[in-house]
Amino acid sequence: MTSTQRPVVRMWHGLVPADQAEPFHQHLLGNAVGEMRGIDGFLDATVLHRRDGDRVRITLLTTWADEEAVRRYAGDDTAAARDYPGDDQFGLEPDPHVTHFDLAYRLGADNAMGIEIIQPDGLDTPETYSHVVAASGSRMVFVAGQMSDDPDGNLVHPGDLAAQAEQVFANLGRALSAAGARPDQVTKITIYVVGHRREYLPVIEQARVRLFGDHKPADVLLGVETLAAPGYLIEVDAIAVV
The missing domain is CATH 3.30.70.100 (Alpha-Beta Plaits)
Incomplete structure (x- = not known):
C-alpha cells in the first residue's frame, strides 16, 4: 500500500x-x-x-x-x-x-534557488518541459515508475488514458511528498506511454501541469508496446533534488 x-x-x-x-x-x-x-x-x-x-x-x-x-x-x-x-x-x-x-517543508541556503531552468541557444523553447535543468541540493530522491494504481495496487481507469494520466501524476505527487520533496524540486521525469501517438500529448500535459504548475522539469517521453501488466497505458518516474 x-x-x-x-x-x-x-x-x-x-x-x-x-x-x-x-x-x-x-x-x-x-x-x-x-x-x-x-x-x-x-x-x-x-x-x-x-x-x-x-x-x-x-x-x-x-x-x-x-x-x-x-x-x-x-x-x-x-x-x-x-x-x-x-x-x-x-x-x-x-x-x-x-x-x-x-517534516512539512525543507529549504536550504544552497538550494533556495536550487533548480535552474536553462534554455540553450539554438534549441526550441518547449511549452511543458525544459531541455536542461541544473540542480544543487543536499539529497536526491528517486521515484519509481508510478502507474494508475489505487492504494491497494489495483488498476483504476482501464482504457482511459486521460484518467490514468491524472492518477499517475497524483501518485507521483504522493510519492514525492512521502520523501519530503516538492514537485518544483523535480529535475527530470520519464514518461512511458503504450502505443504513443502525438494526439495523446494534450491529455498527458494537462495531467502533468496539474502536478507541476509552471515548473518544467526535463523529460523523456517514450512510446512502448506494453507496461508491467495489461490495461496500464502510462507510467512516470522522477528524480528530485532537495
Whole structure:
C-alpha cells in the first residue's frame, strides 16, 4: 500500500560543561548517530551547540523516513530518550524525553534557488518541459515508475488514458511528498506511454501541469508496446533534488 506519511524529525536536548562539549559531540556521533546510520529509514542528523554560561546546550535533530523507522531505533516508547554507555563521563544532564515533528517543508541556503531552468541557444523553447535543468541540493530522491494504481495496487481507469494520466501524476505527487520533496524540486521525469501517438500529448500535459504548475522539469517521453501488466497505458518516474 502506498504511504503518504511525512518524514519525522526527532529532537533531543542535553547540557554539558563547556569544556566537554566537543568531546561529547564526538561521543554522540560515534555512538548514537553511529547506531542510527545502520537503521533502515534513518535519513540524516544535525548536532547544534549553544553556549549557556559555563555550559553548552546540545540539540540533536534526526530525520527518519516515517514513524516505523523511529520505532526501529527507539523502541515502542518513542517519546523516551536513549542513553549510551559513557554518557555520564561528560557531565551530561540529558533531557529524558524527545519531541517529534512532521517534516512539512525543507529549504536550504544552497538550494533556495536550487533548480535552474536553462534554455540553450539554438534549441526550441518547449511549452511543458525544459531541455536542461541544473540542480544543487543536499539529497536526491528517486521515484519509481508510478502507474494508475489505487492504494491497494489495483488498476483504476482501464482504457482511459486521460484518467490514468491524472492518477499517475497524483501518485507521483504522493510519492514525492512521502520523501519530503516538492514537485518544483523535480529535475527530470520519464514518461512511458503504450502505443504513443502525438494526439495523446494534450491529455498527458494537462495531467502533468496539474502536478507541476509552471515548473518544467526535463523529460523523456517514450512510446512502448506494453507496461508491467495489461490495461496500464502510462507510467512516470522522477528524480528530485532537495
